[in-house]
Amino acid sequence: xxxxxIEIHRPLTLKEGQRLQLAARTGSSIGLCxxxxxxxxxxxxxxxxxxxxxxxxxEDSTLxxxxxxxxxxGTLGAWNVQWDPKTRHLHVVxxxxx
Amino acid sequence: MFNGIxxxxxxxxxxxxxxDRILRVRxxxxxxxxxxxxxxxxxxxxxxxxxxxQGLHRGMSYSDARAFCPDxxxxxxxxxxxxxxxxxxxxxxxxxxxxxxxxxxxxxxxxITGSAHLFAGEDRMLADIRQRLMRAxxxxxxxxxxxxGAAWALSHHGEGVGEPGNPLAxxxxxxxxxxxxxxxTVTALQRLGLRTxxxxxxxxxxxxxxRFGPALLRRLDQAMGRQPExxxxxxxxxxxxxxxxxxxPIGLVDDVTGVTERLLERLCAKLIRNEAGxxxxxxxLYRVDQGAHTVELRLARPLCDVQRILSLFARGISxxxxxxxxxxxxxxxxxxxxxxPEQVSHVSSDRQNQLDDLISRIGTRIxxxxxxxxxxxxxxxxxxxxxxxxxxxxxxPGGWAVERPRPVRLFPPEPIVGQGxxxxxxxxxRRMPFTTARRTGPERIAPEWWLDDxxxxxxxxxxxxxxxxxxxxxWLFYTPQNPGWYVQGEFA
Numbered sequence: 001x002x003x004x005x006i007e008i009h010r011p012l013t014l015k016e017g018q019r020l021q022l023a024a025r026t027g028s029s030i031g032l033c034x035x036x037x038x039x040x041x042x043x044x045x046x047x048x049x050x051x052x053x054x055x056x057x058x059e060d061s062t063l064x065x066x067x068x069x070x071x072x073x074g075t076l077g078a079w080n081v082q083w084d085p086k087t088r089h090l091h092v093v094x095x096x097x098x
Numbered sequence: 099m100f101n102g103i104x105x106x107x108x109x110x111x112x113x114x115x116x117x118d119r120i121l122r123v124r125x126x127x128x129x130x131x132x133x134x135x136x137x138x139x140x141x142x143x144x145x146x147x148x149x150x151x152q153g154l155h156r157g158m159s160y161s162d163a164r165a166f167c168p169d170x171x172x173x174x175x176x177x178x179x180x181x182x183x184x185x186x187x188x189x190x191x192x193x194x195x196x197x198x199x200x201x202x203x204x205x206x207x208x209x210i211t212g213s214a215h216l217f218a219g220e221d222r223m224l225a226d227i228r229q230r231l232m233r234a235x236x237x238x239x240x241x242x243x244x245x246x247g248a249a250w251a252l253s254h255h256g257e258g259v260g261e262p263g264n265p266l267a268x269x270x271x272x273x274x275x276x277x278x279x280x281x282x283t284v285t286a287l288q289r290l291g292l293r294t295x296x297x298x299x300x301x302x303x304x305x306x307x308x309r310f311g312p313a314l315l316r317r318l319d320q321a322m323g324r325q326p327e328x329x330x331x332x333x334x335x336x337x338x339x340x341x342x343x344x345x346x347p348i349g350l351v352d353d354v355t356g357v358t359e360r361l362l363e364r365l366c367a368k369l370i371r372n373e374a375g376x377x378x379x380x381x382x383l384y385r386v387d388q389g390a391h392t393v394e395l396r397l398a399r400p401l402c403d404v405q406r407i408l409s410l411f412a413r414g415i416s417x418x419x420x421x422x423x424x425x426x427x428x429x430x431x432x433x434x435x436x437x438x439p440e441q442v443s444h445v446s447s448d449r450q451n452q453l454d455d456l457i458s459r460i461g462t463r464i465x466x467x468x469x470x471x472x473x474x475x476x477x478x479x480x481x482x483x484x485x486x487x488x489x490x491x492x493x494x495p496g497g498w499a500v501e502r503p504r505p506v507r508l509f510p511p512e513p514i515v516g517q518g519x520x521x522x523x524x525x526x527x528r529r530m531p532f533t534t535a536r537r538t539g540p541e542r543i544a545p546e547w548w549l550d551d552x553x554x555x556x557x558x559x560x561x562x563x564x565x566x567x568x569x570x571x572x573w574l575f576y577t578p579q580n581p582g583w584y585v586q587g588e589f590a
Contacts, residue, residue, distance in 0.1 A: 052569040052590070054535050060503070062590045065569075083590060 002029035008039065017041030046071050053080065063093070104262050106220065107329065108208040109249035110191070110227070111239040112184075115204040116144035116175055119183045122235045129167050132175040133160045143175040147237075180204075187236075188332065194223065199329045205253070207246055209329040220259065243268065246329060247321030251276035251295070265322050270296030277317040283310055295321070336372055338431035340364045347386045347423025354383065354415050354424060355408065361429040362404045375400025375437030381411065383418055384426035391418050396466045398457035398490045400435040406451070410458050457489050466490055474498045478543055480508060480586070481553070502541055503563070505573045505587030511553070514574075516583030521562045521574050527585050532572075536565040540576070556580040563589065 004024070012020070012033075021043045024031040033044070040047050047070035055061035062085075067078040082091045112118065116132050129149035131142045140160035152167045163170055180203070188206055191198045194217070197209035210223065217223035224240055231238045241252025243260030251269055252258045255276040260268040269276070272295050274287045287310075292298050298306070298318060307315050319325035340361045348354060358381060369376060377400050381393040393414035401407055418424075457469050471489040474497065475482060483504075516522035519540075524533045539562035545554035557579030565571045573587035 052571055054565055054567050054569050059536065059538065062571075064590075 002027065004029060004031045005034070006031065007034045009036070011035075011039040012041040014042060017043035021045065040070065044070065045073070055082075105209070105211045105244055106214060106262070107243060107246050107249040108194075108210055108224070108227075109201060109241040109243075109246065109253040110206040110208070111201075111241075111250075111253040112187075112204045112236060113239060114144055114146060114237050115184065116180045117146050118236045119180060120173055121146060126171050129154070129170045131160075131163060131170055131172045133172050134175040134177075185332075189334070194227065197329050197331045199331055201250065205250075207249065207329050210242075224259070245321055245323045246327045247278065247317060248323070250278060251321060266296065266299060269321060270294060270299070274298060277314070277321055279314060279317060283314060286310070287314075336368070336374075338365060338368060338374075338376070338434055339428065340368075340430075341426065341428035343426045344424070347425040349420035349423045351416055354418070354420070354427070355412070357427050358411055358415065358429065359404065359408050361427060362407055365429055365431060366402045366404050366407075369402040369431070369434070369437075373436065373438055374434045375402045376407070376431040376433070377435050378431070378433040379407065379411075380430045380432050381414070382428040382430070383420075383424045384428070385420065386422045386425050389421060393418065396458070396461055398454040398461065398466065398469075400437045402437060406455060410455065410462065413459075413462055461490075477546065479546060479551075479554070480504060480543075482546075503589070506590045508573075508587045511575070511584035511586045514583050514585055516576075519560065519576055519578060521564050521576075522583065525583070527572070530568070532566040532568055532570070534564050535567045538563040538565075556582065561586075 006020075020031055020033075020041075033041075046068060049067045049069050051065045051067070053063045053065050055063040062083040063080065064082070065078060065080050068076050070076075080093050080095050082093050083089075084091060117130060120132065121130060126146070129146065129152050131145040131149050131154065133140045134143035135141075142154060142156055142158045142160060142163055145154055145156065149163075149167065149170065152170075154163050154167060154170070160172065184200060184204065184206070188198050188200060191206055191208055195208050195210045195213040197211075199207045199209075201207045210220075214220045214223050217226055220242060224242060227240060228238065239253045239257050241249040241254070241257060241260075243249040243252055244262060244265050248260050248265045248269055251272050252260060255272045258268050274292060274295060274297075275284045277295060277298075279287075287293075287298070292301060295318070298314075299322070303315060316325060320327045342357055342361055344357070348357070361381075365376070377397055379395040379397070381395070383391045383393070385391070393411065395407070395411055395414060397407070397410070458466070461469050467488045467490075469489045470486050472484045473487050473491075475485045477483050512527065514522070514525045514527050516525055521534055521537045521539075524531065526532070540560035541562075542558055542560050544558045545551065556577040559575040559577055561573060561575045563571065564574050571589035572585050573589065575584055575586055576582070577584075
């Protein structure tokens, strides 16, 4: 699957963001931009916040909380996921401490 | 041999090839010498005539030469460039006859059998060679004889023309060194009183063979024409360049692309025939108003596929200003690499091809060397376990061997407050408070003492993976030799 990852250290201007968005749409591929807090572009389709979460049960765990904080086409939500490096899969798990 | 046609060979010797090559470009008025470092000493490698007259000679040490001749100008010798220059001269010499071979480091041998009459005879031909080389600023000694050996002898020991059918006449008075013998044999022959080729020819053969082995008589026979010695011409390198002249000037992008496609078809057919792929292409567009525009295309890997190359040219062509029209186009493969045919199977996907094309396409915008990738480096030091190299470089065998988990994000060490050799229970990092929930470690990494690295001057490091209640999983290290705690990375 075509996939482009970008890491930025300054906010994208509206023009740049719009161009990236259009390019991703015409290429029907995913563009993922890793950005510091508060530097999101207005033209992005969705924006996620990823926070690592401490896992009481397992060592070597990669428990994370994925929150969708902007979605142009749907609703917001949050998931707790865990990355399994062996099978290369993401597992959605229930919220810790509940 | 040649159905009754007598064989004739020219030997060209360029006694000052290396210095002539330099002086052609940059004339020096005065003694000039090229120096070469041999056996830890700078020695004279090649000198011009003025330096010769000052009493300098080849092989002399450079400091001695400077003492003899204070105004000596010098430059370092470049043996590779000299060889290239000799090959250029070889290509030039093909104008006299098709059989031109290289003779040693500084000579050419031409088999002019049957081509002398094209230059109105041998004398006119020799005069023509001499004149043209003189005009080019290259000193030459010419020898013409029936055999390669005799021609060599004449060119290196007093120039001359050997009489057809009677090689001894020209060679009889030449010293024995003219027979291309080893230095030891030459000395031994001189001690015996055999100083000239004529002397050897008069001597009985059997004792000579017993004493000096077959090499001496073989060289003698080769010079006299009793044993054959061939001239082996070198193959000309394949020229990867095509061009097209158009009857009417064109200006539309589609037309230029069409012509480029036709040129590429011809070029690629040639490449496929020679099992080669092109790495760097130059497309030159000549405009009606004598202007020219060159589009350069650098490819991520050697290619010989018309459609793939053409699609990569699209951007370069669209940027050209056609002016009043383009009436001539030239396509040249500047760098060509070997590309053997590959077995195509249902397993091999064209994914790698797509990626290479993407790298080429991005490379045409930002420069091919700016498209980079990570490669593993064998080092335990986390900062040095990878290298960032241009993506076009071939990857080395050996993958990413990671024995222990490494953080996804690595940054320069940031100090935190902590005591003792266990990770602190609570600490502040980047103005955020953290409480340790779980710690894994330590993993001790020693600095590479053979490299001088300021970051590792604090000595060995004990790395800990610290999971905090706040969620973040950090990579901390402790330096026992110089107590202190640092954060260097963050896990996923």
